[in-house]
Amino acid sequence: MALSTPFLAIDLERMQANIARVAEAATARGIALRPHAKTHKTIEIGRMQVAAGAHGLTVATVGEAEVFAAAGLDDLCIAYPLWIDADKAARLSALAARGAAISVGVDSLEGVVRLVHAGLAGRVSARVEVDAGHHRSGCAPAAAGEVASAAVQAGVDVEGVFSFPGHAYAPEARERAARDEADALTRAAASLRDAGVEPMVISGGSTPSLAAALEIDSPVNELRPGVTVFGDAQQWELGSAQPEEIALTCHATVVSHAGGRLVLDAGSKVLGPDRATWASGHGRLLDHPEARVVQLSEHHAVVELPSGSRALPALGSVVRVVPNHVCIAVNMVDELVVYDRGDDREPAARWRVAARGRNA
């Protein structure tokens, strides 16, 4: 019996090619990879990334760290300025006690104090987060030395600095964001050295800025891309993924031709509701590049094909939808259906999204 739609499907051949391509490019530049596992939240994929040469994984939450560490993937950077309450302190201590190598983000003196009062000095290490132009979390580059120095003085091992150039998520912004990040991390590293702390790790992020970050002159010695393992419609539109590299789609059934358009049974509860202001729609169809999801509800995607294109796919036919933002889509589902190749009829495996919903 065919699987009932909607479900998220991986094209394993493409995914493995994506992992290998980025690993080779980073190795050629002498840059370490620490892929962000928030994108896939899946043990099997984390293992493939490490097997391809990744120096550990990046995660966003203590809960994600617990899931990957329990599977033996325990060299982990929590790239987030955690506010360590009693619960998170106990859980981080437990991870350290079982031998996991954990670093956490800090972007303030108060964050350092929290880490130390929680008894975590010497148990987890720290990285100072700096703002490279995305204006989210992260201290100013020039302030990084003060934060790092306070941590070191309190007995915390400071590995270095990191940033996330999220402003790369806009048309024509990828190279500029990579340069902004290189500049911010250069200044942050100097700030640490001025404060007497040698930054061993100088870590950059983001899939859109990845290609530029691998090309430009920069002190960055680690990169943490997430989306690159799958690609998505955002990367397609920004030019940081080609359609033939997209390795995750939502299989969806045409349930209605109401209004002369396609209505699919995949909505925002499986694709994710993300739509950047610059996106051309709420998602795209892998096999109909000219189509756009023009309206998205929880269980409906309304798709328009340009006038003059061939007839609408038939009622009951299955199409492959490319989500705008794959990290959100994956976090919607409990499992991923794996095909060895995109056009296979039978799945090769089902993988559990083991860290789904681990927000805390």
Added chain:
Amino acid sequence: MALSTPFLAIDLERMQANIARVAEAATARGIALRPHAKTHKTIEIGRMQVAAGAHGLTVATVGEAEVFAAAGLDDLCIAYPLWIDADKAARLSALAARGAAISVGVDSLEGVVRLVHAGLAGRVSARVEVDAGHHRSGCAPAAAGEVASAAVQAGVDVEGVFSFPGHAYAPEARERAARDEADALTRAAASLRDAGVEPMVISGGSTPSLAAALEIDSPVNELRPGVTVFGDAQQWELGSAQPEEIALTCHATVVSHAGGRLVLDAGSKVLGPDRATWASGHGRLLDHPEARVVQLSEHHAVVELPSGSRALPALGSVVRVVPNHVCIAVNMVDELVVYDRGDDREPAARWRVAARGRNA
């Protein structure tokens, strides 16, 4: 030990007041309620709605129907034009065999044929979906009779007609959408009668249009609001929920003051990424009505308070975020933390989001 943020919390007193208020208003008008359970996906809340007088529940998928039926809440309308494949046919048959009263949506002759070929005539009943102006699924009102008649001739029990006036989700659109829906359902019911099918159920939807739908002259004899049980920032901004009625918030910790703004540990993976074009931000703070979430990432909400407002909430303090679209937020989490009253320190319960992720 305090719960680690972020998590979704229910104010039970407010939620029960929301359930009672809508039940009383519908009863006073002689209109049946069939609340949409996609919003809460939670057995405990479905039971409270039925105890308050709801004539069964509405769901969006076969998977949701299975979850509620297994808990004995088995008078269910699947308000969706299902395309019934072998898997869904088997599961609907199983629900019918255990005595569940299931109706499903149809909006095309092909959908009727599918239902009949799947052997479901006489086992599940049907409702014809019509487009009331949202332009998603649903046939034209004048075409409803043809679909209904075909179903009846094939032995399917047709309960009546339904619509979802989703175009109520816009400023100043609520009353117009309710009138559009009343008009479309009037025409659809006439179309059924012309085709010799008496529509016993004439069912309308949507929380924004609810107040108007209860006021205007209309043939509607059933309503299916979903969000009204909790309220959210969208309803707050549309005027269909008052802030003091909002019964679900995300408890989030201030993790950074970077850039002189609040950075919270609640991002799009717990709040949901929904942002309508007319929304004033990515979410709001229940206790700071002037604040707006101006930037949202997967694990960060950046909040701006207007200049001149009191000092920023301290690092480490917990604030209550109102998600833009609560149906998406609830579907992100595995459980809801329940407080008897919003200002209680200790939770009274935790409820499992039993139908989370049941998209198929």
